[in-house]
Amino acid sequence: MSNLLFEDVHIGSLTHHAPPLLCSANLDALNGNEWFSLDDGGFFSCGSVSDGFYSFDPVSREFTELADLPRKRYRHSSASVGSQVWLVGGRDGYDLMIEKIDVYDINDKSWTSAALPKRFQVSDHTGFAQEPSSVFIVGGYNETYFAKPTVARIDTTTLGTDSLTIERVADLNTARGDIIGTVSADGESAYIVGGFTHTNGFCAPLGSGEEYSFADDSWTEMPDLVNERGEVVLVEMDDHLYALGGERQIEGICTEESAAIDPGEKTVGTDEVEIYDHTANLWMIVSGFPNHKFRFAAATGSDGFIYAFGGQTAFNLDCQCFKTTSDVQIFGDHDAVDAITPSTTPSTTPSTAGPNAALSFLTIVTMMGAMLFHGTL
Numbered sequence: 001m002s003n004l005l006f007e008d009v010h011i012g013s014l015t016h017h018a019p020p021l022l023c024s025a026n027l028d029a030l031n032g033n034e035w036f037s038l039d040d041g042g043f044f045s046c047g048s049v050s051d052g053f054y055s056f057d058p059v060s061r062e063f064t065e066l067a068d069l070p071r072k073r074y075r076h077s078s079a080s081v082g083s084q085v086w087l088v089g090g091r092d093g094y095d096l097m098i099e100k101i102d103v104y105d106i107n108d109k110s111w112t113s114a115a116l117p118k119r120f121q122v123s124d125h126t127g128f129a130q131e132p133s134s135v136f137i138v139g140g141y142n143e144t145y146f147a148k149p150t151v152a153r154i155d156t157t158t159l160g161t162d163s164l165t166i167e168r169v170a171d172l173n174t175a176r177g178d179i180i181g182t183v184s185a186d187g188e189s190a191y192i193v194g195g196f197t198h199t200n201g202f203c204a205p206l207g208s209g210e211e212y213s214f215a216d217d218s219w220t221e222m223p224d225l226v227n228e229r230g231e232v233v234l235v236e237m238d239d240h241l242y243a244l245g246g247e248r249q250i251e252g253i254c255t256e257e258s259a260a261i262d263p264g265e266k267t268v269g270t271d272e273v274e275i276y277d278h279t280a281n282l283w284m285i286v287s288g289f290p291n292h293k294f295r296f297a298a299a300t301g302s303d304g305f306i307y308a309f310g311g312q313t314a315f316n317l318d319c320q321c322f323k324t325t326s327d328v329q330i331f332g333d334h335d336a337v338d339a340i341t342p343s344t345t346p347s348t349t350p351s352t353a354g355p356n357a358a359l360s361f362l363t364i365v366t367m368m369g370a371m372l373f374h375g376t377l
Contacts, residue, residue, distance in 0.1 A: 058301035077127030
């Protein structure tokens with residue numbers, strides 16, 4: 001996701017001076033990852049992958065359905081630069097790597113596609129943009145789910161030529177997948193934190209983070225999260241960096257006793273919200289979601305609130321699955337959140353700890369269907 005703004009954008013029937021948030025649907029199966037039992041164990045499987053694409057208006061808090069993606073995909077990244085939204089990498093419903101980049105032009109309301117060389121094909125990575133003409137592909141997994149440290153930069157001005165210009169830049173210090181990064185408000189840095197890696201057998205999530213300097217093309221270690229997890233959504237609000245939600249395994253998942261672990265304990269969604277204190281150089285827990293939630297998207301709107309879209313919730317015993325959710329939740333100053341008139345019955349969770357104790361979440365709207373999202377501003 002990127003914190004780049006568009007002015008006077010017209011999408012569908014909506015015209016805004018405030019920029020809309022754009023969301024590409026990911027997994028749209030109501031039961032999300034569903035458990036299938038076998039004699040020697042079992043596995044989780046996704047029943048449906050989406051090609052949906054939507055605009056969300058922070059002013060009216062309504063969705064507009066846009067032109068479908070050229071192909072269904074999930075576990076991809078999204079980033080916005082100029083008037084374009086870039087969807088890169090990911091997998092299809094058969095778990096095969098996506099070989100095409102799809103680019104949406106906000107002004108023309110049209111899609112353009114380009115080939116993605118095999119060496120840059122990844123999933124469960126993150127993407128971010130640097131104005132005026134760069135999109136980055138960061139980390140993720142290869143086709144066999146080996147975590148990669150590689151980072152590549154796409155020159156977006158070469159879209160429409162014989163081949164995109166994509167170059168390797170500085171690697172991550174730690175190979176990792178299941179990451180969702182963000183760019184600083186001043187556009188000088190980007191951040192990633194947490195994730196998973198094959199090097200420990202996916203037995204425990206990572207807690208470490210890294211900051212990328214666009215000017216120096218270098219990664220600097222950040223302090224560990226208070227609670228390690230993967231799929232952590234990073235987003236900036238009021239010059240503060242927040243780490244929202246995510247997932248982790250229970251302790252002992254890879255011990256000999258792990259065969260007796262119930263499917264719902266193999267992955268545990270979290271409800272933590274942490275804030276990074278730049279001065280003290282540490283993370284602190286400041287709040288929590290109304291529910292345990294992972295694999296969702298979030299972005300800061302022009303109104304200064306953080307919007308969290310969709311995702312998956314805690315394990316449901318009835319369906320033996322991690323259901324997708326249709327909720328959109330807003331995060332911000334408690335008094336400002338209380339002043340919002342929600343379109344559905346609100347579910348407010350005020351913060352009770354940390355330096356920003358006057359922050360809260362509010363469930364403001366129900367989406368057109370339950371699904372995972374990748375979002376961009």
